[in-house]
Amino acid sequence: MWFWLLGYLVLMAKITAVLTAVMVLAAYLVLVERKLLGRFQVRYGPNRAGIYGILQPVADGIKLLLKEDLMPEGADRAIFLAAPAVVAITALMMFAVVPFGPRLTIGGREIPMVITDINVGLLYVFALSSLGVYGVALGGWASNSKYALLGGIRGAAQMISYELALGLSIVPVVMLAGSFSLVDIVNAQAGLPFILVQPLAFGVFLISAMAETKRIPFDLPEAETELGAGYHTEYSGMRFGLFFLGEYVHMQVMGALVAVFFLGGWRGPVLPPPVWLLVKIVLVVLFMIWVRATLPRLRYDQLMNLGWKVLIPLALVNILITGAFMAA
Amino acid sequence: MIRAGIDIIASIAAGFYTTGRHLFVRPFTESYPEYKRPLPARSRARIILTRDPEGRERCVACYLCSGVCPVNCISMQAAEDSRGRRYAAWFRINFGRCIYCGLCEQACPTSAIQLTPDFEHIRRDLLDMVFEKQDLLVDHCGKDPDYDFYQHAGVVTGLAGKGDHISENAPVNTRTNMP
Numbered sequence: 238m239w240f241w242l243l244g245y246l247v248l249m250a251k252i253t254a255v256l257t258a259v260m261v262l263a264a265y266l267v268l269v270e271r272k273l274l275g276r277f278q279v280r281y282g283p284n285r286a287g288i289y290g291i292l293q294p295v296a297d298g299i300k301l302l303l304k305e306d307l308m309p310e311g312a313d314r315a316i317f318l319a320a321p322a323v324v325a326i327t328a329l330m331m332f333a334v335v336p337f338g339p340r341l342t343i344g345g346r347e348i349p350m351v352i353t354d355i356n357v358g359l360l361y362v363f364a365l366s367s368l369g370v371y372g373v374a375l376g377g378w379a380s381n382s383k384y385a386l387l388g389g390i391r392g393a394a395q396m397i398s399y400e401l402a403l404g405l406s407i408v409p410v411v412m413l414a415g416s417f418s419l420v421d422i423v424n425a426q427a428g429l430p431f432i433l434v435q436p437l438a439f440g441v442f443l444i445s446a447m448a449e450t451k452r453i454p455f456d457l458p459e460a461e462t463e464l465g466a467g468y469h470t471e472y473s474g475m476r477f478g479l480f481f482l483g484e485y486v487h488m489q490v491m492g493a494l495v496a497v498f499f500l501g502g503w504r505g506p507v508l509p510p511p512v513w514l515l516v517k518i519v520l521v522v523l524f525m526i527w528v529r530a531t532l533p534r535l536r537y538d539q540l541m542n543l544g545w546k547v548l549i550p551l552a553l554v555n556i557l558i559t560g561a562f563m564a565a
Numbered sequence: 566m567i568r569a570g571i572d573i574i575a576s577i578a579a580g581f582y583t584t585g586r587h588l589f590v591r592p593f594t595e596s597y598p599e600y601k602r603p604l605p606a607r608s609r610a611r612i613i614l615t616r617d618p619e620g621r622e623r624c625v626a627c628y629l630c631s632g633v634c635p636v637n638c639i640s641m642q643a644a645e646d647s648r649g650r651r652y653a654a655w656f657r658i659n660f661g662r663c664i665y666c667g668l669c670e671q672a673c674p675t676s677a678i679q680l681t682p683d684f685e686h687i688r689r690d691l692l693d694m695v696f697e698k699q700d701l702l703v704d705h706c707g708k709d710p711d712y713d714f715y716q717h718a719g720v721v722t723g724l725a726g727k728g729d730h731i732s733e734n735a736p737v738n739t740r741t742n743m744p
């Protein structure tokens with residue numbers, strides 16, 4: 238009974254720590270992104286709230302909380318209200334399987350530095366990632382608005398084109414690690430991070446991950462220049478905030494997955510393991526921001542071409558090559 | 566096929582180089598409240614009523630500015646003093662309506678109404694944006710330092726009689742022209 242309670246407390250402590258870190262990081266990623274985009278465009282970015290705009294996330298949060306929660310006439314009430322939560326919750330839940338350190342031994346008991354190490358962790362991540370698209374598609378549909386509907390449809394179509402490449406690009410990693418568990422995948426990179434062994438898979442995964450997070454150049458569901466704001470056109474206040482939060486948490490999740498699958502997860506010299514994971518996540522996210530500052534949005538047909546005619550064949554060929562090397 | 570692929574990658578890399586280089590460029594932004602860019606004298610913002618070089622009001626209440634104003638934000642009441650000189654009994658500009666087009670300044674025959682570069686004259690209360698004559702009147706000549714309408718206009722005002730004005734001939738005795 239006491240052990241059970243202790244285990245429960247440790248689990249809760251881990252969940253609290255991870256959720257807090259993820260939320261705070263998400264808030265500050267928004268600031269980092271706005272600052273960096275500013276500098277990429279030779280301007281300052283937000284610099285009024287606190288020094289260097291350090292309090293901007295707080296100001297944004299207060300603003301979102303105090304805004305009126307609007308609902309368009311003719312919206313499907315229940316789905317409209319639930320959609321943002323779906324996006325945010327699925328994004329947050331994906332962090333449950335990301336390992337942020339080696340096993341810790343305290344008082345003779347081993348504590349795994351991961352919220353839960355399920356043996357199909359990778360499938361769990363992809364399942365949640367696909368579920369997140371439901372939030373987008375349903376939110377767009379329930380808004381009873383043309384732009385939101387178009388954004389939702391685009392979200393669903395984009396998901397179909399990229400989930401496949403995303404999943405296939407990871408197969409060589411699973412083949413090398415011999416496990417679906419993210420902990421085992423990190424352990425398999427003790428000698429060499431997989432980016433050196435699988436550069437092609439890394440490229441395909443990174444591009445698909447950016448499409449999965451619906452960021453420029455794959456932000457067709459949002460596409461503010463074409464669709465107003467796409468699927469969240471009709472959302473305001475904290476419901477919009479949840480979509481926003483979901484997007485930035487999703488960025489972090491994809492950063493964490495790139496780190497876990499290809500960059501060796503929490504492994505690294507000198508610094509403690511969670512810091513290394515954080516550094517790698519931030520590096521991937523910074524790259525995503527750089528991409529956003531550089532590339533224009535793909536057209537719908539270009540996106541489909543890239544997904545079906547380039548990334549999926551590349552991923553399949555990569556699986557074949559890896560298999561041939563492993564068999565040889 | 567391979568050439569095309571190399572071209573694509575090269576062009577994308579060039580884009581990344583261009584944006585990446587911007588990180589090391591100082592932003593061009595002028596931080597407004599800390600740095601105020603000196604504006605040209607003819608920038609169009611807050612309107613003033615200027616005085617002539619002798620310190621008298623220039624405005625002769627001719628209603629031309631009020632007539633030309635596209636948003637009808639200028640109103641006044643003309644009056645005449647004991648020496649026959651016209652002036653505005655009251656003069657009012659509703660800056661809540663003013664679009665700072667500068668047509669009043671162009672229409673003004675006496676250079677009285679002028680726009681200044683001072684654009685920071687916003688008020689919380691809309692009624693505070695209604696400026697009366699004492700708010701508009703300044704004690705300098707604005708952009709036209711030595712123009713005095715009554716020195717040129719051939720109007721007898723008690724300050725100057727017939728033939729006393731600048732580039733005005735003395736009055737002709739019409740009887741001497743008779744055959």
